[in-house]
Amino acid sequence: MEETQDAGRSGLGRFAPRSFRGAIVASTVGLMTVAMVLVVLGIQVVLEVAAQRDIRQVLDDRTDAMVRVLQQASTDRLTVPEESLQPGMVVYDGDGRRVAGSVASEVRDAADGVATTDVVRTVSGGEEDDRLLGTPFTTPSGEGGVLVVSQETAPYERSELYALIAAVVLGVLVIAATALMALRVTSQALRPVTVMADRAADWSEHDLSHRFALGPPTNELAALGATLDGLLDRVASAIRSEQRLTSELAHELRTPLTGIQGSADLALLRGVADPAVREDLEQIAASAREMGAVITSLLDIARDGTTSGREQCHVADVVPALVAAAGGRLEVVDRTATSTASVAAPAGLVVRAVAPLVDNACRHGRERVVIEATDHPDHVELVVRDDGDGVEEGVRATLFEPGVSRRAGGAGLGLGIARRMARSFGGEVLLGDGPGGAAFAVRLPRR
The missing domain is CATH 3.30.565.10 (Histidine kinase-like ATPase, C-terminal domain)
Known part of the structure; x- marks a missing residue:
């Protein structure tokens, strides 16, 4: 289980931004993306509701106008004025037989099914998703009938599609503009922090006497400067303590080491008859010289713990x-x-x-x-x-x-x-x- 979690965290880490600025820009773009998706979905819902309302309103208006014409023309029996009948309208008698008018062949079966209704009913039919409104009516002579009106929905759907494309393009532009703005703002805001970090790193390596000295911590940068100054103070104090300790140890060790090496060299100069003793003295002298070189190196490190970088060589x-x-x-x-x-x-x-x-x-x-x-x-x-x-x-x-x-x-x-x-x-x-x-x-x- 722990291995799986570690693997998941390492996998997520590969996609996480590697800088604080990148994290800010990524979070800002993510929030704006979510907001734009919600806005686009909201616009589509509003457009869909408005389109359905408009289609129903058109069907109602056309139906009301035609029903009035049929009632005025049918004084003795059901009469349909051909000149008043618009395309997409069909008049049925009380038995469901078609009297006049026509609709598209794709929705003809659906229109015939609506012809037997005794209440106002709206249905969809056909590949083009035409909307049908069946409305029963009664003539002054007492005859009943059904008026079926069809309305094509393709223009409304095209308008919704165009609105969706426009909203998506606008959303992409807004997200891109937000990313550029966030990148610019974070770059300007974090540039002083980057400069301070670089200077602190350079001073800690080459010259510990420098300080930012930005005054009282009245803002975030001044507080950061004060923190870095305190850190540089502690680093300088630690390095001075190390240099002092190393120098003191080197001086304390050099005295007895010099005595050991001097005694061994002097004994060798006087001459030693026993080869084994002579070999031991030579080893003591060589080890003393090697230890002296080590002590000298440690002392040099302590003295030159931070180089200025102005000296050079090839x-x-x-x-x-x-x-x-x-x-x-x-x-x-x-x-x-x-x-x-x-x-x-x-x-x-x-x-x-x-x-x-x-x-x-x-x-x-x-x-x-x-x-x-x-x-x-x-x-x-x-x-x-x-x-x-x-x-x-x-x-x-x-x-x-x-x-x-x-x-x-x-x-x-x-x-x-x-x-x-x-x-x-x-x-x-x-x-x-x-x-x-x-x-x-x-x-x-x-x-």
């Missing part, structure tokens, strides 16, 4: 540092010459975002690491590929989380730091599929 500016990050462990193939676009970030931050990916490729590759670059309209995509065994399926979804590594034995810190560093200047790090290995794509925003 891919060619960062490739030498990326090659140096490989440390000669594997061959680095540079295929970035085709990229000429400007990246909206300083070269140092770009290097710190991509270098962990190069180091990761060197750890898991076999012979070479390939660095490729492609320019797109809004970003530059820098891809780091290796020829290793790829990424295990079980860790692909959580690969960028702290403590998760491609293979057993890794610390699982470099990829998460790379993504966080890239996001600090509006970029992103994504996992792709490489031929026979892993591929990490870094999307760098263009200036």
Whole structure:
């Protein structure tokens, strides 16, 4: 049952407007459509009632006029003046025999059936839906008869059809005009909100010192501005707290870490006879340097958590540092010459975002690491590929989380730091599929 409801909601969601403006326009058009349908139906009902009333009125008038003529002409016996008998009129005697007149062949049987009536009766007959009115009368001589009058209803039905078409066309025009008006009004009303949202997003990423400062919340926009100002204040406070905490932790960790690395290097310089001890000291020194690089990256993220976007670089500016990050462990193939676009970030931050990916490729590759670059309209995509065994399926979804590594034995810190560093200047790090290995794509925003 829940699955059915979820499927129904997801199906309805595909047809729901994706914007608030679209929802307003859709609801307005829907209400106007319902209103116009009701108006058109109401007009048709009124026209139908009026047409039936007019047809009956015509039948009554023609019948009254002819009955008076028959009564005046039939002083001794039933006499029908031919010159006074109009088309569509038939006079029957008291026995139901036709005396004079004629009607259309399609309604002749219906007229004969009405001829035996002793009360006023209206019937429909024939393919053209003619209306018949049978009226009994008595002449001054005492003879009885029935006058049957037919009236074609096609002209009235055509008038109703034309009125329906005109009402439908008018309704469509009214609905279209309503949609355009609603779209224009909502666009003008929501434009300030869109501008404020874009500015707030830009300020939250690049400069948290800006505020709307629209004054007291006397209207909806001023209230929204005050809310966004408060939100920016809280974001700025949270970022400052994070920067302060990260900076303090980095400084506190650097002192003992420097001591560890210095002691290990000094012991190596003095010389160690035992190969096992020397290997342990080299591992301690390498781990200390790696941890120092991580701390430096975290400190840079804290200091440059929001970049101004005014600094820029090119891919060619960062490739030498990326090659140096490989440390000669594997061959680095540079295929970035085709990229000429400007990246909206300083070269140092770009290097710190991509270098962990190069180091990761060197750890898991076999012979070479390939660095490729492609320019797109809004970003530059820098891809780091290796020829290793790829990424295990079980860790692909959580690969960028702290403590998760491609293979057993890794610390699982470099990829998460790379993504966080890239996001600090509006970029992103994504996992792709490489031929026979892993591929990490870094999307760098263009200036």
